[in-house]
Amino acid sequence: MPSIPSRKHGASLSHQGNPPPCTKRPRKDEVGTRTNFDKNTLRLEYSKVFDKVISDHRPTFKPLNRGLPTRIKVYARCRPQFDKERNKGEINVFSKNANDEVAIHSCLFKADLKTPFITHHRWLFDDVFDKDADNTRVYSETLKGMVAHAGNNGTGCMFMFGQTGSGKTFTMDALTQQAAEDIFRA
Numbered sequence: 001m002p003s004i005p006s007r008k009h010g011a012s013l014s015h016q017g018n019p020p021p022c023t024k025r026p027r028k029d030e031v032g033t034r035t036n037f038d039k040n041t042l043r044l045e046y047s048k049v050f051d052k053v054i055s056d057h058r059p060t061f062k063p064l065n066r067g068l069p070t071r072i073k074v075y076a077r078c079r080p081q082f083d084k085e086r087n088k089g090e091i092n093v094f095s096k097n098a099n100d101e102v103a104i105h106s107c108l109f110k111a112d113l114k115t116p117f118i119t120h121h122r123w124l125f126d127d128v129f130d131k132d133a134d135n136t137r138v139y140s141e142t143l144k145g146m147v148a149h150a151g152n153n154g155t156g157c158m159f160m161f162g163q164t165g166s167g168k169t170f171t172m173d174a175l176t177q178q179a180a181e182d183i184f185r186a
Contacts, residue, residue, distance in 0.1 A: 053105075078131050127141055
C-alpha cells in the first residue's frame, strides 16, 4: 500500500491518483454507465485507508488550552461499537488522550466521490469516558456529588445530549438507578 499523506485538518488520502479498488465502481469498458454511491458504502470501502490515517494521528495530540474554571461540568462518553458495526467493517472514529481531550475523525469524500479525506475535530471536557468505562465509574465521577449536594438542599441539573443510538438511555437509566439507591440509602 502506498504511503498516505496526512495533514492536521482535511488530510488527503489520495493514492497518487489511484483510489483503492472499489467493487461497485463501473469498469472502464462500461461506456455511459454511472453508479451512485452513498457515503456509508464509500466509507466502508475505504475503511482500511481511513483506519490507517486515524491510527497514525492518535499519538500526535497536543493539549488544548483548558481556559478558566467554571461550575458547569461537561463530560463525554463513547459507547463501544455494536457487533453489527464491527461485522460490517466500520471503524472507530473516536480518540481520547490522557488530558480529557476528544478527537472525532470525520471520514469524508470530495465532491467527485473518489477522493477521501479526514478532518480531525478536537474538544476538551472535564472528563472523558471511553468504551471501557463502566456505569459505576461514570456515576461516581459525574452525578454522585450532585446527588449528595441535592440531599443537603442544593440544586443541580444533568442532561444528556447525543445522536440517536449513542447510548444516552443506557447511561441515564444506570445513573438514575444508582442515584435512587444513594438517596434511599441516606
